[in-house]
Every structure is written in C-alpha cells, then in structure tokens.
Amino acid sequence: MKLAIVGATGAVGHELLKVLEGSRLPIDELQLYASPRSAGTQLPFRGENLTVQAMPEGAIPADVILASAGGSISLEMAPKWVAGGSVVIDNSSAFRYDPSVPLVVPEVNGAVALEHQGIIANPNCTTAIAAVAVYPIHQRYGVRRMIVSTYQATSGAGQKGIEELQEQTRQELAGESYTPAAFAHPIAFNVIPHIDAFQDNGYTKEEMKVVWETRKIFGDESLQVSCTAVRIPTFRTHAEAITLELERPATPQEVRELLSGAAGVEVRDDVTEKVYPMPLTATGKYDVEVGRIRQSLVFDGGIELFVAGDQLLKGAALNAVQIAEYLYEQGALK
Ligand SMILES: NC(=O)C1=CN([C@@H]2O[C@H](COP(=O)(O)OP(=O)(O)OC[C@H]3O[C@@H](n4cnc5c(N)ncnc54)[C@H](OP(=O)(O)O)[C@@H]3O)[C@@H](O)[C@H]2O)C=CC1
Numbered sequence: 536m537k538l539a540i541v542g543a544t545g546a547v548g549h550e551l552l553k554v555l556e557g558s559r560l561p562i563d564e565l566q567l568y569a570s571p572r573s574a575g576t577q578l579p580f581r582g583e584n585l586t587v588q589a590m591p592e593g594a595i596p597a598d599v600i601l602a603s604a605g606g607s608i609s610l611e612m613a614p615k616w617v618a619g620g621s622v623v624i625d626n627s628s629a630f631r632y633d634p635s636v637p638l639v640v641p642e643v644n645g646a647v648a649l650e651h652q653g654i655i656a657n658p659n660c661t662t663a664i665a666a667v668a669v670y671p672i673h674q675r676y677g678v679r680r681m682i683v684s685t686y687q688a689t690s691g692a693g694q695k696g697i698e699e700l701q702e703q704t705r706q707e708l709a710g711e712s713y714t715p716a717a718f719a720h721p722i723a724f725n726v727i728p729h730i731d732a733f734q735d736n737g738y739t740k741e742e743m744k745v746v747w748e749t750r751k752i753f754g755d756e757s758l759q760v761s762c763t764a765v766r767i768p769t770f771r772t773h774a775e776a777i778t779l780e781l782e783r784p785a786t787p788q789e790v791r792e793l794l795s796g797a798a799g800v801e802v803r804d805d806v807t808e809k810v811y812p813m814p815l816t817a818t819g820k821y822d823v824e825v826g827r828i829r830q831s832l833v834f835d836g837g838i839e840l841f842v843a844g845d846q847l848l849k850g851a852a853l854n855a856v857q858i859a860e861y862l863y864e865q866g867a868l869k
C-alpha cells in the first residue's frame with residue numbers, strides 16, 4: 536500500500552509517523568509532504584530517513600492520504616486527491632459536518648467508515664477522547680445529558696503551542712516581557728477558558744465541536760451535550776471532567792466493570808492509592824485513562840468521571856491510522 540502524510544512536520548504529523556511504524560498496514564511506500572519551507576527535511580521511519588517534499592498542487596500518487604495540514608488545505612486539496620483515486624483520512628474539521636462524510640471513532644462507529652465517498656473525517660481531539668469512555672455507558676445506560684469541562688494541553692494548538700509554553704515559562708521565570716501569539720493571553724502559569732472562535736451563542740467553536748461531533752459519532756441527535764473548553768499550561772494530553780445523566784441508573788462499580796472491558800479504555804480508579812487519570816500517566820498511551828468514577832450528586836443514578844487521553848494519539852494520529860487499519864481489514868482498501 537502507498538501512503539502519504541500531508542503535514543508530516545507538524546505535531547500530529549510526527550505522531551502519525553510513530554504510529555505507522557507499529558501499524559499492521561502493509562506499507563510499501565510512505566510519502567511525506569509539508570509546506571515548501573520544510574522541503575528536504577529528513578524524518579525517520581522504520582530505520583530509514585524519509586525526505587519531506589513540498590505538497591504538490593494536484594493529485595498525490597497514494598492509496599491513502601492522511602491529511603494533517605489544517606482545514607483550509609484539506610478543503611481545497613482533498614477533492615483533488617479523491618479525484619486522483621486516493622482515500623483521504625482528514626484530521627481537520629473541514630468535512631466533519633458534511634452529511635456525506637463519515638466521522639469515525641473506530642471503537643464506536645467503525646462501520647460507517649465503509650460508506651465513505653473518498654473522504655473520512657477524524658474527529659476533534661476532545662470529542663474522540665470523551666467518546667471512547669462515554670459510548671459504552673451510553674449503549675448500556677442511555678446517556679440523556681452529558682456535561683464536559685476540559686483541561687486541554689498546549690500541543691492542541693500544534694507545534695507553535697508547545698513552543699509558546701516553553702518560551703513563556705522561561706520568560707516568566709526570568710522576568711522578561713513577551714507578547715502572546717499562539718493563545719489569546721499568556722498561557723504560562725495561567726488557564727484560558729477560550730479555545731477557537733466564540734460563536735453567537737456564547738460558546739466557543741471547540742465547545743460546539745464536542746456537541747455536534749458527539750451526536751454525529753453516537754448517531755443520536757437527541758443527546759444533550761454542553762462543554763466548557765479550557766487551555767491549561769501542560770504540553771500534551773487533554774483531560775476532561777464529565778457528568779452524565781442516564782436513562783437507566785448506574786452504580787460506579789457497574790461503570791468501572793463495564794469500562795474495564797471496553798476497547799480503547801484503561802480504568803485507573805483507586806483513590807485509596809491515589810490512582811486516577813492524569814496527563815503525565817496518559818501521555819504516549821493508546822488507551823484513554825478513565826477514573827474518579829462516582830455517583831452524581833446532581834442527577835439520580837447519574838455518573839461523574841474524569842478522563843485523560845493523549846490528544847495527539849487517540850485525538851488525532853492514532854485514530855486516523857485505526858480508521859485506515861479498519862478499512863484495510865474490511866477489504867475496503869487496495
Ligand atoms: N494538535 C492537535 O492536538 C490536533 C490537531 N488536529 C488537526 O490536525 C491538523 C494539524 O495540526 P497540528 O499538527 O497540530 O498542526 P502544526 O501546526 O503542528 O502542523 C501543521 C502542518 O501542516 C503543514 N502545512 C502548513 N501549511 C502548509 C501548506 N501550505 N502546504 C503544505 N503543508 C502545510 C506544516 O508544514 P510546515 O512544518 O512546513 O509548516 C505542518 O506539517 C489541523 O487540522 C488540526 O486542527 C486534530 C486533532 C488534534
């Protein structure tokens with residue numbers, strides 16, 4: 536199989552290379568693309584150095600293209616890549632709300648990927664991480680309302696977000712002045728309740744993505760979802776506090792047992808031993824950590840939990856590769 540990554544030099548691109556190293560896909564050729572400024576960069580893959588090329592203006596000779604260079608590039612280029620015969624798995628939000636484009640988390644709705652017409656959308660990172668933990672609960676107990684508060688790492692804003700936290704931390708400690716660029720305010724030693732653009736309803740686009748995308752992935756437009764998305768000064772891995780109102784009451788122990796057998800989930804829930812999900816323990820893991828599972832004090836029979844998931848993996852690169860693997864295993868790729 537011929538694969539291509541567009542955006543190979545970015546935060547997600549780097550993780551795509553690492554996940555593909557261990558993937559079951561039969562990769563005969565891997566092409567790497569980025570902007571012209573990165574042409575000639577060497578990136579390691581399976582013991583070799585691959586050379587990054589400037590993204591061409593038209594089709595790319597690959598069976599599958601993992602697109603990770605932002606929404607405007609996907610919007611313009613994906614139709615050309617599909618016309619050239621490629622299947623595009625897109626990390627951006629460009630096509631997520633198009634009814635003809637499947638939006639896929641393989642543990643939840645892998646089969647809808649088979650209905651693609653050339654493009655498959657990878658979800659928003661915050662949404663994908665929550666979906667893996669909440670969908671098994673939804674299936675058994677019926678989630679009526681889901682209230683999410685997020686703690687999102689700076690790498691969610693890409694390579695520039697990582698660099699800004701690093702540099703601002705140094706500048707703060709040295710007493711130097713600086714101007715924020717990647718975020719609306721200083722992120723070092725701060726938290727910022729603002730990710731993506733504010734919408735007319737007072738929510739941000741990041742928050743509304745959690746609403747729109749959870750409903751589409753679960754295939755349930757009646758699900759009531761609300762989110763407050765907050766940027767925090769960590770480098771990697773998003774955490775989320777989630778409150779669930781359920782159709783049928785659940786106990787914390789039932790939910791713990793249910794999630795212990797769920798694909799893509801690692802239950803870390805032993806408060807006597809101070810074991811719970813955290814970015815430091817979830818970083819680099821394929822599974823989403825779930826813990827602090829407890830009975831809601833607000834909703835009768837409802838559940839509260841805390842999750843931490845590596846947003847560059849399950850929220851982006853890993854999920855995209857898992858979609859490609861699913862298609863391959865179903866015989867839906869060359
Ligand atoms: N970071 C995250 O946690 C997540 C990101 N995503 C999505 O994934 C995509 C990539 O994000 P991320 O890796 O964080 O972003 P980065 O800013 O870290 O990387 C962007 C990549 O796109 C490339 N690029 C930029 N402009 C062009 C161009 N004109 N032509 C070709 N390539 C170009 C960059 O190349 P160069 O190095 O040459 O500039 C780089 O490889 C975005 O759509 C983002 O929304 C989705 C889920 C999570």
Ligand SMILES: N[C@@H](CC(=O)OP(=O)(O)O)C(=O)O
Nearest residue numbers: 626627628659660687691692
């Ligand atoms: N918005 C996410 C990362 C991201 O790129 O999301 P999306 O693919 O929905 O634009 C964050 O900042 O943490």
